[in-house]
Amino acid sequence: MNIDHAALQRMLEMIGGDASIMAELVESYLEETPKLLLNMQGAVLARSTDQLGRAAHTMKSTAHDFGAESLAGLAQGLEAACRSGHPENAGQQISAIAQALELSHVDLKAYLKALPGG
Amino acid sequence: MEQAPVSVAADVRRKILIVDDYKTNRLKMSAAVAVLGHDTVTAADGEAALGILGHGGVDLVLLDIMMPVMSGFEVLQIMKADQRLRDIPVIVISALEGEMESVVNAIEHGAEDFLPKDFEPALLNARLNACLEKKRLRDQEVQYLRQVAKLTQAAKVLEMGKFNPAKLGIADIASRTDGLGSLAKVFTTMAHEVYVRERRMRQHIRTARGSLLLIVVGVFWGLDLPLSKMVNDIVVHPIGLSLLVNLLAALLCIPVAIARGVFPDPRKLSPSHWRYMIMLAIFASKFHVFWMTSKLPASTVSIVIVLEGFLVFLFSAVLGVEKPSTKRLLGLATGLFGVFLVIWFGEGSDDGSQWLWALASLIIPATYAAEDIYISQKKPAELDVVSAYIVISLLAAFLHLPLAFFFDDFVPLALLNGEVGMLTLAMAATTALAMVSYFYLIASTGAVFAAQTSYVVAIAGILWSMLLLGEQLSTIVWLALALIVVGLLLVEPKHEAEEEPPLSAD
Numbered sequence: 001m002n003i004d005h006a007a008l009q010r011m012l013e014m015i016g017g018d019a020s021i022m023a024e025l026v027e028s029y030l031e032e033t034p035k036l037l038l039n040m041q042g043a044v045l046a047r048s049t050d051q052l053g054r055a056a057h058t059m060k061s062t063a064h065d066f067g068a069e070s071l072a073g074l075a076q077g078l079e080a081a082c083r084s085g086h087p088e089n090a091g092q093q094i095s096a097i098a099q100a101l102e103l104s105h106v107d108l109k110a111y112l113k114a115l116p117g118g
Numbered sequence: 119m120e121q122a123p124v125s126v127a128a129d130v131r132r133k134i135l136i137v138d139d140y141k142t143n144r145l146k147m148s149a150a151v152a153v154l155g156h157d158t159v160t161a162a163d164g165e166a167a168l169g170i171l172g173h174g175g176v177d178l179v180l181l182d183i184m185m186p187v188m189s190g191f192e193v194l195q196i197m198k199a200d201q202r203l204r205d206i207p208v209i210v211i212s213a214l215e216g217e218m219e220s221v222v223n224a225i226e227h228g229a230e231d232f233l234p235k236d237f238e239p240a241l242l243n244a245r246l247n248a249c250l251e252k253k254r255l256r257d258q259e260v261q262y263l264r265q266v267a268k269l270t271q272a273a274k275v276l277e278m279g280k281f282n283p284a285k286l287g288i289a290d291i292a293s294r295t296d297g298l299g300s301l302a303k304v305f306t307t308m309a310h311e312v313y314v315r316e317r318r319m320r321q322h323i324r325t326a327r328g329s330l331l332l333i334v335v336g337v338f339w340g341l342d343l344p345l346s347k348m349v350n351d352i353v354v355h356p357i358g359l360s361l362l363v364n365l366l367a368a369l370l371c372i373p374v375a376i377a378r379g380v381f382p383d384p385r386k387l388s389p390s391h392w393r394y395m396i397m398l399a400i401f402a403s404k405f406h407v408f409w410m411t412s413k414l415p416a417s418t419v420s421i422v423i424v425l426e427g428f429l430v431f432l433f434s435a436v437l438g439v440e441k442p443s444t445k446r447l448l449g450l451a452t453g454l455f456g457v458f459l460v461i462w463f464g465e466g467s468d469d470g471s472q473w474l475w476a477l478a479s480l481i482i483p484a485t486y487a488a489e490d491i492y493i494s495q496k497k498p499a500e501l502d503v504v505s506a507y508i509v510i511s512l513l514a515a516f517l518h519l520p521l522a523f524f525f526d527d528f529v530p531l532a533l534l535n536g537e538v539g540m541l542t543l544a545m546a547a548t549t550a551l552a553m554v555s556y557f558y559l560i561a562s563t564g565a566v567f568a569a570q571t572s573y574v575v576a577i578a579g580i581l582w583s584m585l586l587l588g589e590q591l592s593t594i595v596w597l598a599l600a601l602i603v604v605g606l607l608l609v610e611p612k613h614e615a616e617e618e619p620p621l622s623a624d
Contacts (some may be wrong), residue, residue, distance in 0.1 A: 013239065014146075014149075014150045014153070014242075015146070015149035015153055016152075016153035018149070021145075024145060025142065025145055025146055025149070028141055028145050030143055031140055031141075032140065032239075051186075054184060054186065057184060057213065059215070061213050061235045061236070062143070064236055065142075065146065065235075065236065
């Protein structure tokens with residue numbers, strides 16, 4: 001299990017238990033996180049630590065929101081490396097992030113299907 | 119026992135602006151805030167956020183600190199530097215770890231509070247409500263202080279003796295239900311009472327002054343008729359006489375203008391001034407009056423002049439200045455019938471054509487009524503009455519010249535040494551006095567009130583004619599006069615000068 005369902009339950013409560021809005025949020029996660037990953041890869045090519053750190057920061061908090069704790073942990077590691085100014089193994093870290101992201105997508109797609117009306 | 123709601127603001131819908139560059143976050147925040155009962159609007163970057171804020175209506179901003187291009191911190195700085203935006207509370211959103219410094223920085227620069235990215239819904243609700251309630255109290259306080267300042271200003275205005283309630287500008291404060299509202303109400307009510315009293319008093323003064331002027335105008339104007347009849351008994355030159363009377367009237371007024379230091383400067387007169395004065399110069403011609411008094415008894419012409427009052431009422435009704443009614447129309451008909459009796463049965467020239475001349479004399483009240491209305495509608499306020507009258511009379515004299523040449527109608531100069539000269543001078547003096555008073559009268563009381571001069575002119579004309587010429591009225595003319603009086607009573611002459619404009623327009 002790559003997703004902490006308690007986090008999803010928390011978010012569902014926060015938005016008033018509306019399954020259709022929850023579905024919209026999950027879909028947004030599925031659409032936006034690949035763009036964040038591309039953004040990270042672009043930052044490495046452009047050698048922009050700042051951009052990489054910001055993307056890692058967003059990835060961390062959105063992964064945390066959706067209960068993808070291992071992805072959140074990886075992203076937080078990359079963000080911290082960027083803040084210290086030495087993201088030495090950025091390429092490897094991004095590969096790990098991509099794998100964790102892929103797994104979170106599998107679980108969240110399943111969750112989406114299980115939602116009422118999904 | 120049930121507990122009262124914790125927050126007052128919770129049941130008030132507010133508009134919350136959510137600023138975050140990451141779409142999923144905007145969706146999440148929007149949904150969370152909407153659940154709490156507020157309206158939301160979102161912006162993906164700082165610039166868009168400032169654009170939305172510029173349109174107004176936002177009650178609170180939830181601001182992400184870490185954004186590309188323009189950071190939340192920059193947005194906050196711009197907001198705090200803007201007079202219109204600085205009072206909108208801002209809650210910054212941050213992930214806390216690694217961002218503590220920017221959160222502290224934001225709060226130091228005026229952010230109201232902060233919210234962690236993975237906030238608890240209860241925390242969001244509590245912080246939103248606390249900020250909104252603080253803003254509500256602050257807004258109330260600011261409004262209260264502003265209204266106290268306005269009330270203080272109104273008190274100063276009252277102290278200066280200006281009582282127009284519309285000018286106090288405290289109507290909105292008077293609608294408050296607290297002590298400040300009561301105070302504003304007392305101010306407004308008292309100011310209104312005093313103001314209405316003052317207006318009534320000013321109107322009474324204008325009416326009293328108007329009545330006096332009315333008599334002056336009538337007595338002197340009425341004198342014109344028998345005087346011109348006396349000239350006509352010696353020699354009949356109506357155009358030449360009108361020319362002379364206007365010229366002398368202007369000359370008589372010049373010393374008055376010089377004494378008052380208001381001699382007209384032709385270079386300062388605008389084209390509209392000239393139009394007005396040329397129009398009045400045409401009206402100032404008296405040759406038709408003098409011509410009629412050569413054909414009819416002065417008392418008959420006097421009675422016909424009464425029609426001016428009826429005509430001004432008629433014109434005013436047509437122009438919508440005064441309301442016509444059946445009673446007034448009946449009065450008009452009665453008056454007209456009385457005048458018809460005078461025309462038909464009145465004494466006149468011996469050749470039996472007197473009724474034709476009487477009919478022709480209707481031109482006199484018609485031109486007087488037109489003049490009355492023209493002056494009341496067009497008189498430029500900045501023109502001095504006496505100096506304008508000098509220019510008008512000189513123009514009138516000048517306009518008579520070609521006519522006098524054409525009809526060879528000059529008063530022979532040789533005659534001016536004798537009685538004709540004395541009579542002409544007397545007519546110039548009475549005309550000048552009557553006209554200047556007449557201008558003042560119209561300016562201070564309005565056209566309809568001023569038209570009542572015609573009644574005084576008529577009565578004065580009849581009395582002067584009896585006194586100076588020994589004219590007697592036949593029984594039928596007395597009867598006609600009685601009918602005219604009844605008609606006048608039905609038309610209800612205006613007893614009061616015109617009212618001042620309504621409060622707000624004052």
